[in-house]
Amino acid sequence: MTTREFISATSVDQAVSALSAHAGGAKLLAGATWVMRAPLRGEYLPRAVISISGIAELGEFRIAPDLLSIGACVTHAQLAAALAATGEFGGLTDAARRSANPAIRSVATVGGNLCAAGFAAADLVPALLCLDAKIEYRSVIGTLSMSMEEFLHLRTTLGPGLVARVHVPRGKYRSAHARLPLRKAGDYPVVIVSVKADRHSNGSFHGVRIAVGSVEVTARRWHGLEALVEGRALTPSDIGARAEEMPKEFSGRDGIEAPGWYRVQVLPVLVRRAFEDLCRQESD
CATH class of the missing domain: 3.30.465.10 (Uridine Diphospho-n-acetylenolpyruvylglucosamine Reductase; domain 3)
Known part of the structure; x- marks a missing residue:
């Protein structure tokens, strides 16, 4: 049986010092929802676990x-x-x-x-x-x-x-988050689209940010679509159509919940839904 060390850090300095001292053989522990499932992913649990949940400033x-x-x-x-x-x-x-x-x-x-x-x-x-x-x-x-x-x-x-x-900077903008799980019972989403913009009285969008998650291994901004929306008075359907017409900029990842091609195919739908939510907030 492997002996593992448990360290309960009371400050950020103590936590980072312990990480450094263990030279890559330690992991941080807070909610534990990811690290404790390491064996299910075929990964080894670390030799040392450093609990940071008791560090007041982090909460x-x-x-x-x-x-x-x-x-x-x-x-x-x-x-x-x-x-x-x-x-x-x-x-x-x-x-x-x-x-x-x-x-x-x-x-x-x-x-x-x-x-x-x-x-x-x-x-x-x-x-x-x-x-x-x-x-x-x-x-x-x-x-x-x-x-x-x-x-x-x-x-x-x-x-x-x-x-x-x-x-996170505050400002005169609205934001929305659209996700597509295959079921509603806690599924991981197949596609995620988060958007931020300030919509002027003439319907034009400014300061547009569009971020896409779950489609690829790492979330990233959709800079090309942001540029097409910036400064223009478009409906959410218009924006979804622009997303559909754009060259495929994303390479969908295959997973047990969905193949990569499906993630890319439904991405414009999630873009439209996100902007629908953002526009709906203006009337609430």
Whole structure:
């Protein structure tokens, strides 16, 4: 039987020091919804587990007039509840309150969702990607601040450290989150589309952000479609049609829940649904 070490960190500095000392043989533990299923994925459990759920600053959530700041150990359920009264974060609220199932949402954390590089269907990733979120990454070297796009590109190569907080700028915009599970009982979504925009009185969209998740291994922005929508007065159906007419920019991943071609085929439908929701919010 392999002997494993359990470390209960009480500060971020202690956690990152322990990660560094174990030279890649340790994993962080908060909600445990991903790491504890490692054997089911054919992966070994780490030699050392570092619990960060007791670090107070990682559980803090702050809403300032110009910035939303989310601690890495805030759960999906806590995030959804805290954002319920905000106007611009409809997409992020839906991503948090509709992911997985109630039991998972009560323990799964923001940081864990972002750091699970092998989990292509993470709801919070595209939701934060379209909101121009910044990641605060802490290591023994110091604190790094990077965009979500940078973080997703670097997250498997960053040195020993952890996501401490996520910072999201507030503003005059709306956001929406559309997901397509094959069933409703906690399925992982086949396709995720998160959008953000400010819609002017003439119907034109500005500051358009469109993020796509679950279609490929890693979520990413749809920059080409953003450019087609930016500054134009289009209906959600128009935008869905533009998405359908564009050259296929995504290579769908095959999975047990859906083949890659199906993910790409239904993507324009999810784009239309997301913009329908965004426009509907204006009349609520």
